[in-house]
Amino acid sequence: MASDVDTAPLVGRADLLREVRSALLDDLAQGHTAAVFLTGESGVGKTRLLREVSTRLREGGALVLTGSCLDIGDASPLHPLLQALRRFDAELTAAQARTSSAVRGLLQMFADETAGPDGAGALLERVSRGLHLIAEGRPLVLVLDDLQWVDRSTRQLLLYLLAGLGDLQLSVLAAVRAESLQGAHPLRRVLTELRRLRSVRVRDLMPLDRADTEQLAAAVVGRPLAAEAAEQVWRRSGGNPFVIEELARDLRDGRDGLSDTLREIFLARVDALPQHAHAVVHAVAAGVEPVDHWLLAQVVRLPEQELIEAVRAAVAHRLLVSADDGYRLRHRLVAEVLQDELLPAERSGLHRRYAEALTSAEAELHQARLAHHWRLAGEPARALPAAMAAAQEAERLHGYAEAHRHWSAALHLADTPTGGPLAVDRAELLGHAAEAAHHSGEHARALALLEDLARADGMSSCALHIRRARYLAAAGRSALAETEYQRVLEAPDCTPRERATAAAHLAELLLHLGRYADAGQRAREALDLAAVVEGSTTEVVLASSALGFSEAYLEDPDAGLAVMRRALATAERSGRPEDVAFAYLHLAELLTGPLNILEEGVVVARRGAERVAELGLGRTWETRLLAIATNGLFRVGQWAEAEKVVAAALRHRPSGADAVELLLARCRLSVGYGDIEAADRDLDAVATVLAGGGARHVIPLLTLRAGLAMWQGRHDLARQAVQRGLTEIRSDDVGILAALVWHGLRAEAEAQASRTVAVDETAVRRLRDVADRVARKSEKAARPVRDVVDGFLALCAAEVGRLNGNDPELWARSVVEWERRNHPYPAAYSRLRQAEALLARRSRVATAGKLLREAYQVAQGLGAVPLMSEIKTLATRARVALDEREQPGDRDAAESRPADDELAVLTAREREVLAAVAEGLTNKEIGQRLFISERTIGVHVSHIFDKLQVRTRVQASAIYLRNGRG
Template sequence: MASDVHAAPLVGRADTVAMVRAALLDRVPQDQTAAVFVNGESGVGKSRLLGEVAAGLRDAGAVVLTGSCLDIGDASPLHPLLQALRRFEAEASHARTCSAVRSLLNMFADETPGREGAGTLLERVSRGLHLIAQGRPLVLVLDDLQWVDRSTRQLLLYLLAGLGDMQLSVLAAIRSEALQGAHPLRRVLTELRRLRSVRVLDLAPLDRAATRQLATAIVGRPLAPEATEQVWRRSGGNPFVVEELARDLRDGRDGLSDTLREIFLDRVEALPPHAHEVVQAVAVGVEPVEHDLLARVVRLPEERLIEAAHAAIAHRLLVCVDNAYHLRHRLVAEVLDHELLPAERAALHRRYADALGAEPAQLHHARSAHHWRLAGEPVRALRAAMAAAEEAERLHGYAEAHRHWSLVLDAATDTGLGAPERVTLLEKAAEAAHHCGEHARALALLEEQAALAGTATCALHIRRARYLAHAGRSALAEAEYQRALDAPDCTPGQRATAAAHLAELLLHLGRYAEAGRRAREALARSASVEGSTSEVVLASAALGFSEAYLEDPDAGLPVMREALATAERSGRPEDVALAYLHLAELLTGPLNVIEEGVVVARRGAERVTELGLGRTFETRLLAVAANGLFRVGQWAEAEKVIADALRHRPSGADAAELLLARCRLSVAYGDVEAADRDLEAVATLLAGGGARHVLPLLTLRAGLAMWQGRHDEARQAVARGLTETRSDDLVLLATLAWHGLRAEAEAYASRTGRVDLTAVRRLRQVTNRVRRTSVQAARPVRDVVDAFLALCTAEVGRLDGPGDPVLWARAAEVWDRRRHPYPAAYSRLRQAEALLARRGRDATAATLLREAYEVAQGLGARPLSEEIAALATRARVPVPEPTAERDGDRAGTGGGVHDELSALTPREREVLALVAEGLTNREIGQRLFISERTIGVHVSHIFDKLQVRTRVQASAIHLRHRPR
C-alpha cells in the first residue's frame, strides 16, 4: 500500500526524519555501525519516510544504497543488495566508485553457490562495500524487510555486529502486519535490539492536525470541519488512506473507492475464521467494545476469543486499549457493512442489545437504544433512549441529554406516542437544551409543548421566563414572570419560585432595591412551602447582593456565602452556579475586592463545569473573572481567560457577557474593528436586555467613538443610556456620566465640534444625583462611585479651559488607592496636560507623562499611549519607544511571531486560524459573531498582507507558523 510520493506533501514527519537522520549519521562515530528499523502498518508512510531520509543523507555526503526485498523467499540471495548496487552503478559518476561497484557485482556473478562458506562471502561483501564507500559514511536502505532472504539477514547481522571496518548505517522498513507467528525476521530483530546502536521505530499514523493538512493539500482548498473529521475517523490517520479519501472528495466521488475496498477486503479475508468473526462484531458495535461484551456477542470459548483477538490485532485491524477493542480504521466497518446480509446485521445488533441489557448496573442505555433501533425494535429503542437521557442528566451531561431527548422525540413519532406523553418529552428536552446553552432550541420546544397542551399554565410562564432571560431577552422575561404571578392556577410554591427567579433577573437588570423586595417576598412565601431549597438559594443570593450593595457588605456578604453553602448542600447545578455568579460579580464589581472576586469566579467556573454547565455559567463566571483582571491591569491574563471561555461557543446572554468583556480589551487596545464587531454582536443578542448589559454596551460604544474622534456618536450613546435605561447601579451610571463629560471635553479640546451645553447640564444633574444617592450606599460602593465622580469633576474643568491639575491629581490618587492602573494613567495624562497649559512645573509634567506612558505601554493601551506620546512630543519630553517584544505579546502569540504573520492584526490572525480549519466565511462569522460580509473583508486583507491568492496558501502559512 504505497502512495504516490510526488502527489502529496510529506506532513507530520519532520521530527521523525530529523531523528532518524541523527541516529544514522550525526551521532555515529567513525568506523561504527548504526541501524533504524521503521515498523508500521501498510500505507503509514514507511517508504516515503525512507526516501526522504535517504535524500537528506545523500545531500549530506553519504553513500546511499537503496534496494527492496521481494516476496520470493530465499530464491534470490542478497537480492536487495544487488538491486541497490545496480541502481548505484547507474547513478555513480566517480570512476573509482564505479569500478568498485562493478567488481562487487562481478563477484556475485562469478559466485558458485556453496563453493565457499557464508563467512567468507560476507567478508568479501564487506570489503567490497568498504571500497565503494571510499571513507565516506555508507547507508544501506532496505524497503519491505519483512520479505528479506536468509543471505541478506546474515549480512545485516554481520555488518551491524561491527565485523566490517567502515562507518555503516542501515535504514529498513518493515510491514508490521506481516510479522506473524515464527517469522524469521522477528528473531533477527530480537538479536539486533540488544545492540545499543540499533533502534526499532514504530511509525504511528498521522494525528488530526496532520491529517487535515494532508487532506487540504490534496483537495486544493480548505475542507469543512465535518469533512476533515470524517476523513480522520475513516482513515485512522493512515496517510495512504487519507490521500485516497481526499482524492475522492476532490473529484466528487461518493462512497468508498474500489481501491480502498479491495485493499481492506484482502486484509480482512486474510484473517483466520474466528478473527474475521471478531472484527465483524466490533465493526457492528459502538466502540470501544469491551472484551466481556464481545464475548457475549460472538459466543466463542475464551481461549479461542483471545486467540482471534490476537490475530486481528497482529493484522493491524483492531487495537486493544484498556481491555476494549477499536477498529484501527473505521473504513473496515464500511467495507464489512456491505458484506453482511440485512438479517445478519439485525441479528448482531439484537445480540448486542441483549448483552448490554443483561447487566443493567452498567447503564449502557445509549448503546442499547442504538442497537435496538438498528435491530428494528423501535419501542425498545425508545425506552432505552429515554433511560440514556435520564442517565446523562443524572451525570450532568446536559449536552448529551439534549441529544438523547431529541432522538427520543424523533423515535416517539414512529411509535405513535400520545399527546400527553409527547408534552412530557418536550418538557424534558427543552430543559436539557436550556441547561446546555441551546436557549433558542429550548424556547422552540417550549412553544411546541404549549401548542400541544393548549393552555398557558403558571409553570409554563416560569419556564419561558427562565429561557428568555438566558437568551438575553430580559424585558420579555420580566413580563413573563409577572404573568406567572398573576396566573390563576399559580400555587404558593410556584409563586415563591417566580418571585425568586424574578429577584435574580432584577439583579441583572441593575434594579437592586426591587430585587431585594422580591427576594424578601420569595423567602416569605418559601417559608410555608416544603422542599423550596432552590427558591431559598436564589432569593438569598439576590437579597445578599442587594443588602451588600445598598446597605452593608458585612451584612449582605454572609447571606450570599450562606446561599452558596446551601446550594452546594442541595446539589442543584443551576443554584450552585447562580450563587457563585452573584458573589463573584459583587466582589469584582461594586465592592472592589477584585483579587478575591477573581478567585471566586475561577473556582466557580471549575465547579459548574463539573456540574455540566460549562457552556452557560462557566462562560459567565469567566467573563466576570476577565472583567476583574482588566480592572487591575492584568490584560494579557484576561485575554487568556476570555479565549478559554470562547471554546464553549456560548449563546444568548452568556455570549453577551463574554463579548462585552472582550470588547473592553479591544477598546482599550485600540482594536477598532474587533470592538465594533463585538458591539454589533451584543446589540443583536440583547434586544430587550437590562441595564447590566445595556449600560456597559453604551459606555463602550462611547469610549470607542471618542478614540475615533466621533464625539457626536459618543454623545448619543451616553444620552441613550441615561434616558432609556432604568438602573440602581451607581457605578455603571457614574461610568457612563464620565464618558459623557469626557466626550464633551474632547469635543471642546479638539476644536472640531461644539460643546452641547444641554448635554453637559443633564450630565451634571446625573452626577449630582449619583453623588447624593451614593451617600446611602455601602461604603465600598461609595468609594468606587467617588473615584468615577472625581473623573467627572475633572472633566468638567476641561470644558472651560485646560483643566485643573489639582483635580486630576486627586483623581489619579483615588484610582491608585483602588489599584486600577488604566484610569490612573489617564488622570496623569490630563494632569500633565493641565500643567503644561499653565506653563509651569514642566519637570512635574514630564515625570507624569513618563509614568503614564510606562503604564499604558505595559498594558498595551495603544490609543492612550499614542495620546501620551503626542503630548510628550509637543512638550519635548522624551518617552521610550514601544518595543517589538511588547507588540508581539499584544498580538496574543506569546512573542516570537514570524514576519509573515506580524503584519496581521490580532483579529485577522483569529480569522486566519479559522480559515485554516476549513471554515467558510459564513461559519467563521457564526463562530465570531460577525457578518459574513465583514469576514470577507478580513479574508481580503489577509490575502493582501500575506501576498497570497487562495485560502489554501493562507492556511499553509498559518500552519507553518502555528505554535507547536
C-alpha cells in the same frame, strides 16, 4: 499510504525528526554504522518522515541513497539498492564524473553478478567496497521504504553492513509497515537480531494527538475547523495523518460520505485478517466501545482460545486496540466502512445478540447501550424504556448533555411505528428533553421542544410561560423573557407557586438587565409569595440573591452581602444545581462589580465554577462564573491569568447568554492587547446573540465597541456607539453608565487631538449632562458603588478639561482615584494624559518624564500595546527616555544591562510564549499548547519583540537562553 508532501505540512514529528537525524549523523562516530527503523501502521507518516529526514541529512553533508522494496518476494535481488543507485546516477552532473563512474561500476557489477554469481559473501564484500568508493569519505545513509517487503539479498546486505563487516561509515533509515509483520515474517527475525546492536534503534511511529490532528486538518482545509468538524475528524481518524488529510480534503471540497480511497484501503486491511479475526472486527464495529471481553464472547460465540487468537490477530494488524476496559477500533472509520458491507439482516442480528447479552447479564444493566442495540435490532418498543432509564441515570449524575441525547433518542423511538401502542406519555418526554437541553446549554433546541410541548397541550399555560421565559433568558433574549414572566404575574388563574416562581426568576433577570431597584421590588414580592408555599427553596434562593444584590448596590453593602451569603448556604443545603449556581453567580458579580472587592470576588467566582462543574453545569454556569473571574482579573491587572481562565472556559463551547458573558470578557482583553481583529469578531458574535438583551450586556458591548473604534482612529464610530447606549438602554447601573460616558467624552477629545473629525459640541453637552445625572444618582447608591463611579467621573472631568486646554491637575486627581481602587490600566492612562498636559504647558518636564515611565512600566506589564504605543509616541516627541538608565538613542546603556534584567519587562504570559518560541514552536503550535488563538500569539510575539528590542525569533530566543531559561 503516503500522504501528499506538497499539500500538507509535517505535524507533530519535530522531536522525532531531530532524534532520527542526530542518531544517523550527529551521534555517529567516524567509521561506525547506525540504523533507525520506523515502524507503524499504514498512513501514520513513515514515508513522509523518511523524506524529511533525507532532506536534513543531505543538508548536513551526508550522501543519501533512497529506494523502496517491492511486494514481489525474492524475484528482484537487492532491488532497493539498485533503485537507489539508479536514482543517484540520474541526479549526478558532468562535474561529478568520478562519482558517476563509481556508481556505474557498481551497477555493472550487479549485472555481471546476475549473469554468474560468485556466492553471497563475495557479493556483499564487493557491494561494500563499491559503496565506499561512491561515498568518497562522506557519511552514507541508505534510506529504504516498505521494508516489510525486503528481499533476502537486501536483508543479508543490511545485516552484513550494520554488523560493521564492511569498511564503510554507513547509516540505514528504513520504514516498516507494522501490520505486515505477522507470524513467521522473515523481517521479524532480522529486526530481532538488529535490536541487539547498540547502534540500532527501532521507533514505533504513533498516531497524532488531538491538537496535532486539528492542526493538520486545518492546514489542509485552509482555515481553522469548527469545533464539531474537528471533533469528527479526530474521532474518525484516530490520529492517522493519511486519514486526517483525506477527511480534511473532503471537508474542504464539500464532499459528503467517505472517499473511495479510504473505503478501499480499510476494506483491504480487514479482508487480510484471518476468518475469526474478521468476525471479531465486525462485532466490535457494531458495538459501543469499549466492548468488554465477556460481551464480545457472547456476540461472536467462539471458543475462548479461538476468540483470544482472533483478537490477538486483529490487534497485530492494527485494527483493534486492547485495554483493561475492553476492545476499541483503532479508527472509528472502520465501523463506517463495515457498516455498508453487512447485509441488513447481519447488522440487526449483531445488535440483537448484543442486546440479549446485555439483558441477560447479572451485572447492572448498561441502559444506554441496551437502548442503542435494541433500536438498531429493529425493536423500538424494547429500546424506549432503556433510553428513558439511561436519561434518568444521566440526570441523577448531573450529566445533562448525556441526558439530552437520551431523551432525544426516546422521543425518536416514541415516534417510530411499532404496530402497537407504547406505554409512554409523549408530552412527558418532550418536557424532560427540553429541560435537559436547557441545562446542557442547547437553548435553541430547548425552545423548539417547548413549542412542541405547547402544541401537545402537555402543561398549563402558566407553567409554559415560566419555562419559555427561563429558556429565552438563557438564550440571551431578555426582553421576551421579561414579557413571559409578566404574563404569569398578571394571569388570574396562575397558582401561588407559579406566581412565586415567576417573581423570583424575574427578579434574577432584572439584575442582569441592570434594573436593581426593580429587581429588589420583585424579590420582595417573590419572598412574600414563597412564604405561603411549601418546598419553595429555589424561589427563596433566587429572590434572596436578587434582594441582597439590590440592597448592597442601593443601600447597605454589608447587609446585602449577608443576605446573599445566607442564600448561598440555603442553596448548598438544598443541593439543587441551579440554585447553587444562581447564588454563586450573583455573589461573585456583586463583589467583582459594584462593590469592587476584586480579589475576594475572583476567589468566589473560581470556587463557584469548580462547584457547579461538579454538579454537571460546566457548559452553562461554569462559563459564566469564569467570565466573572476573568473580568475581575482584568481589572486588577492580571491579564495573563485572565487569558488562561477565559481560554479554559471557552473549551466548553458555550452558547446563548453564557457565550455572551465569556465573549465580552475575552473582548476586554483583546481591546487592551490591541488585537483589533479578534475583538471585532467577538463583538460581532455578541451582537448577533444579543437580540433583545439588557443593559448589563448591551452597554458593555457598546463601550467596548467605542474603545476599539478609538484605537482604530474611528472616532465617529465611537461616538455612534456611545450615543446608542445613552438613548436605547435603561439601567440603574451607574457604574457601567459612567464608563460609557467616559468613552464618549474621550472620543470627542481624541477627535479634537487627531483633527480628523470635528468635535460634536452637542454630544459633549449631552455627555456632560448625563455625567451630572450619574453623579446625582450615585449619591443614593452604596459607598463602594459611589467610589467606582467617582473614578469614572474623574476621568470624565479630565477629558472635558482636555477639550478645554487640558488641565494636568484633573488628570492627577484621576490617577489618585484609580490607584486607590487598585485599577492599574485607567491609572496608567491617566498618567499618560497628565504627562501630555504638563508637556503641552512646557512645565515640570521632569515630572512628565516620571509619569510617562510609570505609565509605560504598567502598560508593559499588562501587555497593553495600544497604550504603550501612545506613551512611546509622546515620549519620543518630548525626547523623554522611558528607561531612566538610558537617553534616547543611547544603545550602549541598553547593551550594558545585567542579563537577569532582560526578561523583567515581559508579562508572565509573554514569558510563557517566549519559552515556546525558544523551543522552535510555530505560533499555531504555541496557541495549541497555551489554549489561545494563533492571532493572539502573534500579538504576544510582537509585544515581546518590542519590549526586548529585537526583530527576529532567533534574537528573542537568544535573549531567553542567555538569561538561563533554556
